[in-house]
Amino acid sequence: MSVTASPPAVRSFCITRSAKIVSRPRVVMAVRSNTISAASILTKLQKDCATPLPVLRHVSDAMADDMRAGLATEDGSDLKMILSYVDALPTGNEKGLFYALDLGGTNFRVLRVQLGGKEERVISTEFEQVSIPPELMFGTSEELFDFIASGLAKFAQKEGGKFHLQQGRTRETGFTFSFPVKQTSIDSGILIKWTKGFAVSGTAGKDVVACLNEAMKRQELDMRVSALVNDAVGTLAGARYWDDDVMVAVILGTGTNACYVERIDAIPKLQGPSSKSGRTIVNTEWGAFSNGLPLTEFDREMDAESINPHEQIFEKTISGMYLGEIVRRVLLRMAEGAELFGHSVPEELLMPFALRTPDICAMQQDTSKDLEEVGLILYDVVGVNSCTNARKVVIDVCDTIAKRGGRLAGAGIVGILQKMEHNSKGLIFGKRTVVAMDGGLYEHYPQYRRYLQEAVTELLGPEISRNIVIEHSKDGSGIGAALLAATNSKYGHDF
Ligand code: BGC
Secondary structure: OOOOOOOOOOOOOOOOOOOOOOOOOOOOOOOOOOOOOHHHHHHHHHHOOOOOOHHHHHHHHHHHHHHHHHHHHHOOOOOEEEEEOOOOEEEEEEEEEEEEEEEOOEEEEEEEEEEHHHHEEEEEEEEEEEEHHHHHHHHHHHHHHHHHHHHHHHHHHHHOOOOOOOOOOOEEEEEOOOOOOOEEOOEEEEOOOOOOOOOOOOOOOEEEHHHHHHHHHHOOOOOEEEEEOHHHHHHHHHHOOOOOOOOEEEEEOEEEEEEEEEHHHHHOOOOOOOEEEEOEEEEEHHHOOOOOOOOOOHHHHHHHHHHOOOOOOOHHHHHHHHHHHHHHHHHHHHHHHHHHOOOEEEHHOOOOOOOHHHHHHHHOOOOOOOOOHHHHHHHHHHHHOHHHHHHHHHHHHHHHHHHHHHHHHHHHHEEEEHHHHHOOOOOOOOOEEEEEEOOHHHHHHHHHHHHHHHHHHHHHHHHHHHEEEEEEEOOOOHHHHHHHHOOOOOOOOOO
């Protein structure tokens, strides 16, 4: 089948949908052959996606091994194990006005927060979200950074009310940049590569803070980037502000990643002065993990046709950008080869990324007898007319892909915890340890969340898993970046 690769749909994760059927011109293609049944395609899919305990155990062990290899040498593993230069986490004493800028998906967010120290904590926050025009995801570096700097400048102009900049100070911001960056200091870092469907020219190999600084200069915006952080790192910092037991943060949204608190003496590749605290946050970039994953022909085809073939395989198996697309590919096979939706295949079903993860999530929430909502979504999104039996098959496909994703994400989390426990016996499994979770996929997909938790419990057993708290930390990464801007302020800590 030849399909034109179009910009992936990485729109925001929203599960509500109007029940109104949209009338549309329909172009249908004739079904090519009818040699296999949808049931047999489903059975094979379920077999190929299965994640029984031995598979989970293999993934968690391999994740821990890859982490060790990535900490030993640069390029020692699929996992980059990037040093974040965040050696001190927020304590609650931070005070003053700080900004955060968050670029990581199809939206970028700007935020300001007035911090009031231990007593008053977060006095006030304000944020705005702007969606990035799709053409900028494929444009030049300058265009993208000009767009975000101008959004930030407009937002800064509206400052007032409860927000006060201390006299004589320059505004400071944390910059959450959710792509793999080789940090060179807390406020600089080189983009290794774009992920999540971004293909902006001229940024890879450059310092992204310098790119932002130049764009802010062009906008005549006087603001200093005091911390460059990945969204996982921002989430850890934001969650830690409220809870000292937070040791790991995981993002499950359009893309995926995890970071954790590591002991300096467990990082052989670290050269130069070590941190005062003896610890630092390591950004695993686990989206690049690939060892022993249960993959199907649909995953392989999707990967081959992607803009980054052979890269980010864990991300392509478990994250929000891809789950809907894998389901679409399975349904297309069922429509073409097994007449799942009758004698023709709607053109829309041929469109890469036409079915999004929020769609498959919304379909899975339909508990009605006739699966009416499933029928509406199939019609509305991919132009498919379906009978109840076909809808049941669709739900089984969605569930198979969500289950594999959730369980593998759970195995990845256990891999990180195992690695940490190995270094510090009893300090992870023997006490309350919190894993802070963020991202639309985790937040809005209840079945996915449940599968993730089940895998963690299966792997750790009931006793240890009682100590491991996996909890949602909503929008922690924005506040986290602002908090890290405070911790790393050029004015030091007068708190
Ligand atoms: C990026 C990570 C990011 C994650 C979640 C991945 O594609 O490589 O840096 O943390 O998405 O946003």
